[in-house]
Amino acid sequence: MSAKTLDEPARRFEELLGPGSVITDPVRLRTYECDGLTHHRATPGVVVLPESAEQIAAVVRICNEYGLPFVARGAGTGLSGGALPRTDGVLVVTSKMRRILSVDVPNRRATVEPGVTNLAITEAVRDLGYYYAPDPSSQQVCTIGGNVAENSGGAHCLKYGFTVNHVVGLEIVTPDGDIVELADVDSGYDLLGTFVGSEGTLGIATKVVVRLSRLPETVTTLLAAFEDIERGGRAVSAIIGGGIVPAAIEMMDALAVEAAEAAVACAYPEGAGAVLIVELDGPAEEVAHQFGEVTRICRENGAFEIRVADDPVERAAIWRGRKSAFAAVGRISPAYIVQDGVVPRTALPEVLARIDGLSREYGIRVANVFHAGDGNLHPLVLFDDAEPGAGERAEIVSGRILDLCIEHGGSITGEHGVGVDKSRYMPKMFSDDDLDTMQLVRCAFDPRGLSNPGKIFPTPRLCGEVPGVRKGVHPLVESGQAEHF
Amino acid sequence: MEALHETGVTVHPATPDRTVGGVLPRWVALPESTDEVAALMRVSAAHDLAVVPAGGGTKLGWGDPPERCDLLIDTRRLLLGNGSTVEHSAGDLVARVSAGLALDVLDSTLSRFGQELALDGVPRTGTVGGMLATAVAGPRRFRYGTARDLLIGITVVLADGTIASSGGNVVKNVAGYDLGKLFTGSYGTLGVITEAVFRLHPIPADRRWITVERVSQAGAGHGTAALVTELAAALAEPSAIELDRPDPLGAPTLSALVEGVAAGSRAETLRRLMDGYGSALITAEAPAWWAVPPGADVLLELRVPPAAAHLALRAVAARGLPARVRGSVASAVLRVALPADVGEAAFAGFVTGLRDDLRELGGGLTVLTAPPEIARRVDRWGPSGALPLMRRIKERFDPDRRMSPGRFAGGI
Numbered sequence A: 001m002s003a004k005t006l007d008e009p010a011r012r013f014e015e016l017l018g019p020g021s022v023i024t025d026p027v028r029l030r031t032y033e034c035d036g037l038t039h040h041r042a043t044p045g046v047v048v049l050p051e052s053a054e055q056i057a058a059v060v061r062i063c064n065e066y067g068l069p070f071v072a073r074g075a076g077t078g079l080s081g082g083a084l085p086r087t088d089g090v091l092v093v094t095s096k097m098r099r100i101l102s103v104d105v106p107n108r109r110a111t112v113e114p115g116v117t118n119l120a121i122t123e124a125v126r127d128l129g130y131y132y133a134p135d136p137s138s139q140q141v142c143t144i145g146g147n148v149a150e151n152s153g154g155a156h157c158l159k160y161g162f163t164v165n166h167v168v169g170l171e172i173v174t175p176d177g178d179i180v181e182l183a184d185v186d187s188g189y190d191l192l193g194t195f196v197g198s199e200g201t202l203g204i205a206t207k208v209v210v211r212l213s214r215l216p217e218t219v220t221t222l223l224a225a226f227e228d229i230e231r232g233g234r235a236v237s238a239i240i241g242g243g244i245v246p247a248a249i250e251m252m253d254a255l256a257v258e259a260a261e262a263a264v265a266c267a268y269p270e271g272a273g274a275v276l277i278v279e280l281d282g283p284a285e286e287v288a289h290q291f292g293e294v295t296r297i298c299r300e301n302g303a304f305e306i307r308v309a310d311d312p313v314e315r316a317a318i319w320r321g322r323k324s325a326f327a328a329v330g331r332i333s334p335a336y337i338v339q340d341g342v343v344p345r346t347a348l349p350e351v352l353a354r355i356d357g358l359s360r361e362y363g364i365r366v367a368n369v370f371h372a373g374d375g376n377l378h379p380l381v382l383f384d385d386a387e388p389g390a391g392e393r394a395e396i397v398s399g400r401i402l403d404l405c406i407e408h409g410g411s412i413t414g415e416h417g418v419g420v421d422k423s424r425y426m427p428k429m430f431s432d433d434d435l436d437t438m439q440l441v442r443c444a445f446d447p448r449g450l451s452n453p454g455k456i457f458p459t460p461r462l463c464g465e466v467p468g469v470r471k472g473v474h475p476l477v478e479s480g481q482a483e484h485f
Numbered sequence B: 001m002e003a004l005h006e007t008g009v010t011v012h013p014a015t016p017d018r019t020v021g022g023v024l025p026r027w028v029a030l031p032e033s034t035d036e037v038a039a040l041m042r043v044s045a046a047h048d049l050a051v052v053p054a055g056g057g058t059k060l061g062w063g064d065p066p067e068r069c070d071l072l073i074d075t076r077r078l079l080l081g082n083g084s085t086v087e088h089s090a091g092d093l094v095a096r097v098s099a100g101l102a103l104d105v106l107d108s109t110l111s112r113f114g115q116e117l118a119l120d121g122v123p124r125t126g127t128v129g130g131m132l133a134t135a136v137a138g139p140r141r142f143r144y145g146t147a148r149d150l151l152i153g154i155t156v157v158l159a160d161g162t163i164a165s166s167g168g169n170v171v172k173n174v175a176g177y178d179l180g181k182l183f184t185g186s187y188g189t190l191g192v193i194t195e196a197v198f199r200l201h202p203i204p205a206d207r208r209w210i211t212v213e214r215v216s217q218a219g220a221g222h223g224t225a226a227l228v229t230e231l232a233a234a235l236a237e238p239s240a241i242e243l244d245r246p247d248p249l250g251a252p253t254l255s256a257l258v259e260g261v262a263a264g265s266r267a268e269t270l271r272r273l274m275d276g277y278g279s280a281l282i283t284a285e286a287p288a289w290w291a292v293p294p295g296a297d298v299l300l301e302l303r304v305p306p307a308a309a310h311l312a313l314r315a316v317a318a319r320g321l322p323a324r325v326r327g328s329v330a331s332a333v334l335r336v337a338l339p340a341d342v343g344e345a346a347f348a349g350f351v352t353g354l355r356d357d358l359r360e361l362g363g364g365l366t367v368l369t370a371p372p373e374i375a376r377r378v379d380r381w382g383p384s385g386a387l388p389l390m391r392r393i394k395e396r397f398d399p400d401r402r403m404s405p406g407r408f409a410g411g412i
């Protein structure tokens, strides 16, 4: 579609939203050409910055009139190209929808607009003794709308679950422009749970009701250094096997530690082949008991140094290295790919050994940072983009890591989503029938395929008409209490 | 029927004990694999047979009676691909189970490894598939969530015989849509659930219940409401907070569960808190009514935002029927039982009136089970703004309306 065909809808958007909320200038449009996965780029046809659900609904209806695809965008921190715009379509940015609409402590919930950042929710309720549990590392900037779309997790999802376990209500604009509320108190299909994690393909979230969690009585964070990954891995298995569910268990290998050291001087124990961070939280007595167990298990599995943090400052010092890891590899490598795959935790030692093998085979370094408790790997595949062929080799290693995850019964993504980046891997994890069945959901919500098309699914399903043989009359219909379909 | 027998699956005429909401199916089939279910569904599609999946049959009277039912697919002989009923990966705290597996069998398999599926309030003779299809959950939902929160993978057979899976064997996984969410609580209207994968939990080291009978309603904080709020926010972290009110005019009994290490001393902390509202007792066993539905014949489920639970209780009392209320008061999911002989008009009045009250509170009401004689003219599910979307889902998954037709919300 040429830029010209967008002229008329763009004018309509301006009438609707005011000129300040519509971007058509090519230079400004380029600000939005990619999300956190920067090697996929496309300049959006038009960008709109609506301020309400009604405005979003009106924008979507105009898109329907012209058959224009639309893509929602929060903060653009996504790592799978989910918010990659369409050159022939509309990018709906939620940055003007940043109000926390209500904080309701007695009901343990907050109602927010989709552009509110993840951390802003916690900041609004922390003094009241509460927080919003899912904590993606990008929480300072990423939006709750993006979290809902990606079903984002975080270091603490081992114990507390993901976005889907903490969202109790949504207001959405459907792909044909209706405003619909989905609530956990409603009867019928769990469309709330179905919408979360649908990566913007089932509509746009315009209001999010989240559950607030009580701040725990005690938090204890412990850092254990091991000679190698195997020993660290054995400690993780023994902790989980011992019936302990820590709030978080994170592991970094030597290369990742080296990078973190170069970036933030986190002063992790010298000579560590693996660093394990274990966070325990909950009632004081329970935490004290578990802390004893965890330290014992770490020692038994060869930890040569254990550090403990009981207050926020010490805790931040322990987490600093881990939290900086992604950005930090920039210090030791000109370019890198962040991978996100999952294996059953018991397969971690073997998969890590095989990743090491791949690294040698292709001459590509891989730094491993991972959520060890749930087997979610974030290998950082390092390469020098100035070196001919290095980028291609890194791509191969990165792809082969996903193959390893699938081979071990895991997943191609634990939290970053499929987006455009991984849609080609979906047929390796799912059969055609699986994917077609998922797309039945897509067709029900979005028969015209306008909401974030080209994401998740390698081949879109043509929705077509449903033949629909209608049979019988339900008593409710007869009595006029329900309409039939 | 010839074509059904040709699938090789055991099929026999239905006996009266297999009626679904009063509707007697023509045949009952006992498939032993997902492939066999698919074969049955293909035949059903070719011959326009209406199908209702069933497990232990503990909830076949739930939902509306189906408009028609030709074939009942009994899942209890279903096996996984490897010929077993449970594939337990203890080290990963994950289990893949056949939908036809009885929960008590699953419990005993897992407990040998000190693990459990943290879902209570479900009859243990019922099957995994039945539990998922009706989305029932009990007291421990306060801490662990409900079936949808613990389900990490699912395999289903659709109306046309297509076999589809989503999710997988790992707890953390965001690849593709989560069909498990859609099928949990779908009452057999979208397809047959044949396999499920669950996230497991270690069995808590210890448990204590702290119970106050007849919570004092005196004082500024409305008694029950204030106590529930305090318990829900307590740093001793109870796993469940349950209420039982046998009669609308009486004061309710409240009981909280603490689990894990130091359960004893944490219970002591809660006892001190609860003592202000009556005399609190710590026990190592659950109260007799714990996790038991308040009735069997006429059973309703009320859902409101947590802080409105006491208002929902008041609304029930104001209806003037001998209603017993019991349930997860801190999550504000309450069950109401009415006497079997309540009568059609009184029942309809109760449901409609209470539903309106609850709507004011931001909640809703579902009739879980009630004999057709009294529930004929009652909308068991209540309104939902998302009904048009739900209908579109149904049209895509089951365009011929052959899966449990009419059993679900809005006549789906």
Ligand SMILES: Cc1cc2nc3c(=O)[nH]c(=O)nc-3n(C[C@H](O)[C@H](O)[C@H](O)COP(=O)(O)OP(=O)(O)OC[C@H]3O[C@@H](n4cnc5c(N)ncnc54)[C@H](O)[C@@H]3O)c2cc1C
Binding pocket: A035, A036, A071, A072, A073, A074, A075, A076, A077, A078, A079, A081, A082, A083, A094, A114, A135, A136, A137, A138, A141, A142, A143, A144, A145, A146, A147, A148, A149, A150, A151, A152, A153, A154, A155, A199, A200, A201, A203, A204, A205, A206, A326, A415, A416, A452
């Ligand atoms: C340094 C860094 C660390 C990260 N750490 C984590 C982590 O620990 N855990 C984790 O899970 N992720 C992590 N991420 C990934 C990313 O931050 C999350 O996926 C986040 O949820 C994206 O939010 P966003 O607002 O940036 O969304 P965007 O990138 O703008 O969009 C993401 C997707 O959401 C859709 N979308 C956005 N808003 C809406 C809406 N209102 N309605 C419907 N769809 C919408 C978009 O169309 C797109 O498909 C990290 C990213 C970075 C850069």
